[in-house]
Amino acid sequence: MLSYNKSVIPVIESAYDDLTNVEKSIADYFINYVNGEDLSSKAVSRRLFVSEASLSRFSKKLGFRGYREFLFAFQGSTKSEKNLDILTRQVLNSYQKVLEKTYSLIDNEQMIRLAQMLDLYERVYVYGIGSSSVVAREFKLRFMRLGLDVDYLAEAHSIRMNITRVNKLSLVIGISVSGRTEEVVEGLKTAKEKGAKTIMLSAAKVYEYRSFYDELVLMGGLKNLAISDKISPQIPALIMIDILYTHYLHYNKANKDEKLKMTLEHIDYELEE
Template identity: 25%
Template sequence: MVTTPNESSKILDTIGALQSSLTKTEKRIAEQILITPELIAQSSLAEIAKSLNVGEATFIRFCRTLGFKGFSDFKLDFAIELATQSQQSSDLLDTTITAKDSPKEIASKLQSVINNVVGETINLLDFDALSNVVKELRKAKRIYLFGVGSSGVVADGAKNKLMRIGFQVDAETNNHFMYMQASLMRKGDVVIGISHSGTSPETTKALEIAKQAGAVTVAITHNLRSPITKVSDYVLNNGNRQGQLQGDSVGTQITQLFVLDLIYALLVQAEKEKAKQSKQKTVAVIEQQQNK
């Protein structure tokens, strides 16, 4: 079963993606919205400002940070979002594992986590940016993927898939190698930096070097205003709605892989015959070597 993403959940998803980069006052507003969303939706601007101990203008600026013209637009869309979530809440599983859970129940909770983070990712993605990234990759002379830790594992997996359909691609997970490769980039190359937090100093620095060298830079990250976004021509946001299940590793890697698989699918769609021929060649050569 695959859950269809809910466009009306976009406000809470966006608040979550912005939270780490907000000011102290904005964080307080964001936390209150996430804790008591119904109260916010039912209150007037004056009541909200009073309960949060902020000025009305401050809350209006927060609404604009989320992409709304003002409070009225925010409140209307937020009320619709909460009403839709209320209708669906009975279908959502508690994703906290308990001592009494059977293996099947834990599997169902994990499925719920996966469905939630994928749906959140689709809500957060800028599909115009995604289309432009695919265009840049199709005409790229070379493609590099940078990432450290678990993001490096994801980068290596994406390298394998893109190579199989004919792209000149490589991945680096060591910061020294990333810096060296980035310095050798030039116009016509594309570099994709993967950092869930968006604060990885190694990946951010590598993208900055690559951008200065003339390459097109792409960030895959959860945080909308993180350092890596400032050195990227295109930003693709992944979800993070995971609750307390399995820390943050399950949802993080799945959403990164989802974004990269979406890129892969769009590349295949754009040049299906070329991708098919390249994949046949790469699969055949591996089989030949294994049969020797």
């Protein structure tokens, strides 16, 4: 059975772009930390040539009450050495890392809340460009089986034109690994202006766009994920979609099971026991 190390590293990485240069130097130190070094605030401040106040501000920006709380969480994380000599192992380790980051970032209460939210709106629209369009399409196919009225838009012109269909009874979900895909961000912004409920699924917190969506779902990203360095860039998003789908299936389960059964009967597919 796999076990996952709950780490604060994904939290640091998700907030990285919003950090000051001093805070980024602190972030880099902890991301690349070597076991055995003294992590007291005095020792770290001397080592990095930063003030202890900077360590405190860095910790608070990540959501901790101070450096002591951050350090407690960080020291609770464990790292294991991995043999990266074999190419196949590199890929498998990348998947393991994504799963560990997902485990660290997942907000179970948010998943329950979003699953229930899906049934509150007349129509759900999912926006995704490039590799994210694969996730948007998968979202539609998965949730449509359970009777959700959902559509996906996968290119800039379609997203812009879709604004005529968006209203206060719409739920609009944007998918962007970087959190900065222009068409997706603009689509959420205009949808929110029309009174729709909006959700962003991203591997980064981009504070300048935070007012454009009501919910931010953080997924576990990897360096160079967007260019498919080792694994497909849509993998972290698909994991989050699977978690949301599972919660949605079990919310008002009897009704969902009936709709799924009806769908499968029409495509002549039988579930295995």
